Amino acid sequence: MADSKREIERKYEATDATRLPDLSRVAGVSAVDHLGVSELDAVYYDTEDLRLAADSLTLRRRTGGGDPGWHLKLPVATGIRDEIRAPLSDTLPPELAALIRSRVRNAPVVPVVRLRSARDVHHLSGPDGVLLAEVSVDRVRAERLHGGSADTARTARTAWTEIEAELADDGDPAFLDAVERRLRKAGVRPSASPSKLARALAETGPTRKPAGRRSRPRTAGDHVLAYVRHQITAIVALDPAVRRGLPDSVHRMRVATRRLRSAFRTYRKILDRTVTGPVADELKWLAAELGIDRDQEVLDERLRTRLDGLPRTLVLGPVRGRLRIWSVARRTGSRRRTVAVLDGSRYLTLLETLDALLADPPLLPAAAKPPGKALPRALHKDHRRLAHRIAHALELPPGPERDVALHEARKAAKRARYAAEAARPALGKPARKSAKRLKAVQGVLGDHQDSVVAREALRALAVQAQLSGEPSFTWGLLYGEEERTAAARERELPGVWAAAAGAEIRAARES
Structure with a gap:
């Protein structure tokens, strides 16, 4: 059975040498707990012509970390997505297949990207011990997949490091503004890519040819x-x-x-x-x-x-x-x-x-x-x-x-x-x-x-x-x-x- 949660997060550019600033100085934070590094292995699925990616949807099967399973992310607004989760299985769960049907129609979904991440996790808590946000430094290795299998030959690879700040459930989105001010003060800047998948696709190519900016309507027909x-x-x-x-x-x-x-x-x-x-x-x-x-x-x-x-x-x-x-x-x-x-x-x-x-x-x-x-x-x-x-x-x-x-x-x-x-x-x-x-x-x-x-x-x-x-x-x-x-x-x-x-x-x- 699938469940869902509202995901509010922001991503930032980083390098392997980037160190997180002292986040205990963020307004409202009483404690910063270092949870250590976890290894995540995710295979992202889409149609051959990347219809899901074109509409900013992501579908993945992930192992490792605290929430292994199938995850479908649907865009709500900038930096906000609804994540639908289903238990880990060998095939795409029917409940998630139904949610992407209007995009993929009868086209099969196949593995398109594999992301392996070393995630260094920090929890930011308030005075009452309630979790406010999770901030992680992710070292990502991405491989473009071809031929419909995660085990087939990979023709392109890329790697990068990024910082991700995700708001805790039912948290105040304004708290992420405070986190961002602290990161910016330390020289960290927002990522130019909205998601790991988008970056992997852009850097490993080819991607679905974008529709491009349509010309300004001029005629009645336009x-x-x-x-x-x-x-x-x-x-x-x-x-x-x-x-x-x-x-x-x-x-x-x-x-x-x-x-x-x-x-x-x-x-x-x-x-x-x-x-x-x-x-x-x-x-x-x-x-x-x-x-x-x-x-x-x-x-x-x-x-x-x-x-x-x-x-x-x-x-x-x-x-x-x-x-x-x-x-x-x-x-x-x-x-x-x-x-x-x-x-x-x-x-x-x-x-x-x-x-x-x-x-x-x-x-x-x-x-x-x-x-x-x-x-x-x-x-x-x-x-x-x-x-x-x-x-x-x-x-x-x-x-x-x-x-x-x-x-x-x-x-x-x-x-x-x-x-x-x-x-x-x-x-x-x-x-x-x-x-x-x-x-x-x-x-x-x-x-x-x-x-x-x-x-x-x-x-x-x-x-x-x-x-x-x-x-x-x-x-x-x-x-x-x-x-x-x-x-x-x-x-x-x-x-x-x-x-x-x-x-x-x-x-x-x-x-």
């Missing part, structure tokens, strides 16, 4: 493709987080699929719809599958918040227990289904298709036009669609038909907002203001739709309670609150939409 590329990157990068069940990961991945699909639909004059249409259909499928888990998460939070807001005297019967059992039952099934989707061949094929689309983008003649001409036209068309749907919904009497129409307006608002966000790098302030106003419209319509879904759930819970001989009073009370919320959002909509429409008119004039 801007749309930059947005498309960003969403595809987000989908791939969020895959491990969704599998791990990290907060908000399903929502963010679902939003990326929707933004990508909206870009295909809005900018159909720039990207050939005969090519993007089938891809959009698959993105719709993926968003729907992700929505099973995400929608239940949103609904659970809404119902719990509503219930927490009631006075205790109005909570009659085992309401919280029933809500908890109902929620767990629904989310357990949805969670399993989400992971099954990510493990399926259909999802893998979609990722391959998205890569192919970027490699050979289906640009139409309008893609060569200046963004100031081509992009606003697409935005105005989305605004007109939204205006029509809102007007139609508000003409209907309150009831299920109006609820459906407002939900359709909500989807149009999302599409218009995403289109404005995609155009923002090209159109600047007008697109930014338009996106902000459209987000407000989407928020009002979204809260209305969430109320519709919540009322359906509350009615079902009330029926279950009544059939079990429990009071249904509280469920009915919550149902009434949701009705009032929906009515308030319907009254609020015209004003919020008027502001968004005004922003669109101003944007049209400025463009």
Whole structure:
């Protein structure tokens, strides 16, 4: 079974002659314990074309030291990574293989680098004896591996010495600043390489040819493709987080699929719809599958918040227990289904298709036009669609038909907002203001739709309670609150939409 920890560390250049300064003089340090030297032997794995390294992921099998086993490190921010650990075994553990699947696809992972390190370890502790950080001097020998085996011929070697400062679990990151000040005062400087693997690859070559710095977007097609590329990157990068069940990961991945699909639909004059249409259909499928888990998460939070807001005297019967059992039952099934989707061949094929689309983008003649001409036209068309749907919904009497129409307006608002966000790098302030106003419209319509879904759930819970001989009073009370919320959002909509429409008119004039 794999476990995980947040790793916060900094690396520094050193030589064999480098000596650590007196770290007991670092603010907050009461003791420096020298633990001695340990020998570490790690083999790093990747695809032949180094897809993991290209995304700053590292996968290794290490022996020696205090934590032998398989380690997968996923980047979080500069100097911060999540390390997923699995017990030592001869083959890659399935739980780690799943976490790299969106990157490697069907390509095999093979040994690419072997690092053997002599690690001289020092523990820095505070006044209460609690560990603050581990500082080590690592003498590293690196060998580039070829042929898919750690025992095959090695064609390149390199060696270096570095200092590594790693924050203790739950430590204050500011403490590493204090350590760094002491090291800098002693003449030690930060490493130019983010990791040992990155340095080994750079010094033993060849590495995967970097994509390089992309030229500044100039045409309408450049801007749309930059947005498309960003969403595809987000989908791939969020895959491990969704599998791990990290907060908000399903929502963010679902939003990326929707933004990508909206870009295909809005900018159909720039990207050939005969090519993007089938891809959009698959993105719709993926968003729907992700929505099973995400929608239940949103609904659970809404119902719990509503219930927490009631006075205790109005909570009659085992309401919280029933809500908890109902929620767990629904989310357990949805969670399993989400992971099954990510493990399926259909999802893998979609990722391959998205890569192919970027490699050979289906640009139409309008893609060569200046963004100031081509992009606003697409935005105005989305605004007109939204205006029509809102007007139609508000003409209907309150009831299920109006609820459906407002939900359709909500989807149009999302599409218009995403289109404005995609155009923002090209159109600047007008697109930014338009996106902000459209987000407000989407928020009002979204809260209305969430109320519709919540009322359906509350009615079902009330029926279950009544059939079990429990009071249904509280469920009915919550149902009434949701009705009032929906009515308030319907009254609020015209004003919020008027502001968004005004922003669109101003944007049209400025463009």
